[in-house]
Amino acid sequence: MKLRPLVFEGTSFTSVSVTDGLVQAKGEGRGWSTTRPLALWRDFSEMDLRSPGEVEAFVNRYGDPRAALPRPSAIELWLEVQEPLQAAAQAWEPLDANGISHLTTDSNRLHHAWTLGLGPGTSFEGISMRPHRKTGKVQPHANNLGIFMIASAVHFLEAQIPMRRCETCSRWLDASHARTRYCSNACSIKASQQRKIA
Numbered sequence: 001m002k003l004r005p006l007v008f009e010g011t012s013f014t015s016v017s018v019t020d021g022l023v024q025a026k027g028e029g030r031g032w033s034t035t036r037p038l039a040l041w042r043d044f045s046e047m048d049l050r051s052p053g054e055v056e057a058f059v060n061r062y063g064d065p066r067a068a069l070p071r072p073s074a075i076e077l078w079l080e081v082q083e084p085l086q087a088a089a090q091a092w093e094p095l096d097a098n099g100i101s102h103l104t105t106d107s108n109r110l111h112h113a114w115t116l117g118l119g120p121g122t123s124f125e126g127i128s129m130r131p132h133r134k135t136g137k138v139q140p141h142a143n144n145l146g147i148f149m150i151a152s153a154v155h156f157l158e159a160q161i162p163m164r165r166c167e168t169c170s171r172w173l174d175a176s177h178a179r180t181r182y183c184s185n186a187c188s189i190k191a192s193q194q195r196k197i198a
């Protein structure tokens with residue numbers, strides 16, 4: 001099954017500091033966007049929110065799940081996003097011999113994943129139908145990164161998406177296309193450079 005469209009326009013920040021459970025950022029940030037659910041929700045579910053380095057790296061790449069930045073963002077509130085994602089993640093099996101993590105067939109685990117705030121028919125405040133800025137096509141838009149990650153996890157559950165890790169940086173990927181091995185061009189280039197050296 002294929003993933004449905006989901007538009008998100010985010011802002012990542014490069015100048016980030018984490019002190020006493022508060023994330024602060026300087027500047028306006030840099031825009032990024034997607035028209036599909038992304039596997040990054042599972043990386044967020046595994047993040048150690050007490051690690052300033054991990055928090056900083058996440059904000060550098062994707063931004064603030066609570067969309068407070070550049071005003072200070074309290075990491076404590078990020079737990080409200082992380083907990084349902086952890087519930088969703090436990091519905092996937094560990095990596096198999098081919099490096100694929102499949103959705104479980106265990107109905108108890110599936111039920112648990114769906115009930116922690118992620119039930120079918122859950123109405124997502126923060127998802128709105130509106131025309132895409134460039135194409136004019138009416139599609140669901142996630143209003144912030146936290147909502148985007150939760151809606152992505154729901155799409156992954158519904159579409160029973162197998163997952164694998166990027167062979168360079170270990171980030172989670174949608175493995176429904178068997179040939180995808182890397183999360184980005186940068187990681188694919190890095191891997192081919194390392195193959196040449198080896």
Ligand SMILES: [Zn+2]
Nearest residue numbers: 166169183187
């Ligand atoms: Zn990667």
